[in-house]
Amino acid sequence: MAYFKPVTHVLFDMDGLLLNTEDLYTIGFENIASRYGKKFTFELKCKIMGQHSREFAGNIIKELDLPLTVDEFLVETRKIFAELFPQCKIMPGVEKLIKHLSKHKIPMGLATSSSKETYDMKITRHQEFFKLLPYKTYGSDPDVHRGKPNPDIFLVAAAKFPQKPAPETCLVFEDSLNGVKAAVAAGMQVVMVPDPRFDRSLAPQATLILDSMEDFRPEIFGLPRFY
Ligand SMILES: [Mg+2]
The missing domain is CATH 1.10.150.240 (Putative phosphatase; domain 2)
Known part of the structure; x- marks a missing residue:
C-alpha cells in the first residue's frame, strides 16, 4: 500500500472537482x-x-x-x-467531505484557475457552501503568474493560510492532469478525482486516484475520519 504522509491543510481545485x-x-x-x-x-x-x-x-x-x-x-x-x-451542480461526495473537515476546523482553501468573475457565476446557487472555504485563490490573482501545470497557484494559495504551512503538509484535490502536475511541482500530495474517461496511466505522479470524492477516507492522510 502506498504511504501517505499526514497533512494539516487542504486545497481544492474547483472546475470538475467541486463543481460539474x-x-x-x-x-x-x-x-x-x-x-x-x-x-x-x-x-x-x-x-x-x-x-x-x-x-x-x-x-x-x-x-x-x-x-x-x-x-x-x-x-x-x-x-x-x-x-x-x-x-452547475456540486459533485458527489464533495459537500459531505467539506462540511466534515469544516466541522473539525481543518483549514481549507480554494485554488482555481477560474477568474473571480467566472467564479461568481459558478457559485450563484452555492454561495453558502463556498463560505466553508475561507481562503480563495483565483486564476486572476495578480500573484499567480503562470497557470497549471506550474506550481504558482498552489504556492500562492498555501501562503494565504495564517499558519503558513509547509507544502508537504498540504493536500490538494484535483481532477485534471495539469492540476496534478502543478500540485506535485509545489511539493504537495495530491488526490486526483478525474473524469471517468481519463487514462490513469498518464498520472503516475498522483498520490492517490479515486473514482469519486465519495470514496475518500480522510484518516489515510491523518485527517479526522467520518463517523
Ligand atoms: Mg479542475
Whole structure:
C-alpha cells in the first residue's frame, strides 16, 4: 500500500472537482467548434484543463484551426457560459467531505484557475457552501503568474493560510492532469478525482486516484475520519 504522509491543510481545485463545470465547458467548446465543422475532442480537453481562459482559448483556436482571435473566442464562450454556469451542480461526495473537515476546523482553501468573475457565476446557487472555504485563490490573482501545470497557484494559495504551512503538509484535490502536475511541482500530495474517461496511466505522479470524492477516507492522510 502506498504511504501517505499526514497533512494539516487542504486545497481544492474547483472546475470538475467541486463543481460539474467541466461538463459545461465541454458543451460550450463543442458548440463553438461545430460552428466551424470541427470537433472538440476529449484529448484536446485533457490538454487544456486547468489552464487560464486566454491560454485555453489560444490552444483550442490553434489545435482546431478556428478563424477566431482569442478575444473573439472568449466573447462567444462568455455568452454560452453566462447561461450554463449558474446552473452547475456540486459533485458527489464533495459537500459531505467539506462540511466534515469544516466541522473539525481543518483549514481549507480554494485554488482555481477560474477568474473571480467566472467564479461568481459558478457559485450563484452555492454561495453558502463556498463560505466553508475561507481562503480563495483565483486564476486572476495578480500573484499567480503562470497557470497549471506550474506550481504558482498552489504556492500562492498555501501562503494565504495564517499558519503558513509547509507544502508537504498540504493536500490538494484535483481532477485534471495539469492540476496534478502543478500540485506535485509545489511539493504537495495530491488526490486526483478525474473524469471517468481519463487514462490513469498518464498520472503516475498522483498520490492517490479515486473514482469519486465519495470514496475518500480522510484518516489515510491523518485527517479526522467520518463517523
Ligand atoms: Mg479542475
